Ligand SMILES: Nc1ncnc2c1ncn2[C@@H]1O[C@H](COP(=O)(O)OP(=O)(O)O)[C@@H](O)[C@H]1O
Ligand SMILES: C[C@@](O)(CCOP(=O)(O)O)CC(=O)O
């Protein structure tokens with residue numbers, strides 16, 4: 216029995232342009248995480264997935280899964296870590312019937328895809344997998360990547376001692392199941408943690424950033440639901456309809472990201488603030504903002520406390536605010552109170568960076584401790600109690616459990 220965990224992320228510069236091979240900058244939101252408990256179960260011949268955040272639970276019989284193994288998984292195995300469209304299609308048509316909620320369906324698809332591709336049939340045994348997240352789901356903070364990383368890590372661990380590179384490669388496949396055409400920035404951050412400048416298809420790999428000062432930001436969750444897949448495909452349609460206009464805009468976004476990584480490393484706050492404003496404007500031009508995000512920006516401007524941009528795919532979800540040097544504690548409290556009380560948004564003040572994916576072996580812990588941990592995963596509804604999970608499970612947190620990696 217073990218738990219894997221991976222953080223969410225905040226894209227500071229370059230969401231969407233990242234999909235078009237342009238550099239982007241992101242950092243882990245290491246206190247906002249997903250956790251996956253993997254338990255052997257007595258019930259024979261079954262693979263079980265529980266997702267309390269989505270009020271979703273489902274079981275598949277080994278017989279159902281082995282039909283698929285025989286006809287399709289070999290294709291994936293022979294091509295190593297690549298997405299196999301026939302396998303994705305087979306999962307979709309044969310294993311997901313009756314799962315109509317799109318959030319539940321994409322979680323189940325990613326779960327099954329990674330399980331069937333990574334765990335060879337001769338070592339499969341009855342398992343219960345339970346996923347919980349303390350980061351908001353579908354909010355631009357990379358929950359899809361954090362569950363992909365936690366799942367890839369767990370399934371690879373069933374077969375070998377996995378490297379971070381391999382976890383990241385499979386997590387990218389998981390992100391592809393969910394998004395269609397991800398850049399890979401989210402899974403890379405969720406795997407490695409820290410802060411990175413990342414360019415898709417760059418053979419040199421991501422470039423680690425070492426900011427002179429910790430990056431502190433205010434995140435505001437609008438609770439406006441949106442889907443990354445839909446937003447990314449909307450930008451694709453815009454690109455295809457006017458490539459001569461959108462390509463230079465994406466090139467300009469790339470320049471913002473490059474200049475932004477230097478400004479972050481040098482802790483040049485003035486420059487960071489200007490680039491945040493410019494990058495948000497570029498994202499507005501791509502059509503991915505939302506009135507609910509604009510009101511956070513407007514409030515930041517009215518109170519003159521700094522600059523706000525959308526973060527992640529946009530269309531709702533979260534905004535990222537950097538405070539200027541003249542913002543007083545009172546101003547910031549007023550900003551947060553207004554967002555929380557008038558609009559019922561949620562705000563978090565957080566330091567970016569920190570731990571990537573990690574593993575906790577439960578066999579090394581005392582029985583009462585194991586019971587306490589297992590209970591965290593047995594919550595009945597969608598409301599994961601963040602404080603309880605953080606107090607016990609957060610890697611590097613108060614309980615100081617022996618997380619590794
Ligand atoms: N705790 C979780 N349990 C089950 N599925 C999850 C969980 N967290 C994320 N997901 C999956 O990720 C999807 C959200 O991904 P996405 O739209 O990319 O938003 P984001 O990655 O910004 O949170 C959900 O629809 C769901 O399928
Ligand atoms: C829009 C995009 O740049 C980020 C999506 O992040 P999220 O799923 O909204 O957390 C897509 C990507 O880079 O894969």
Ligand SMILES: [Mg+2]
Nearest residue numbers: 357359360443
């Ligand atoms: Mg996502």
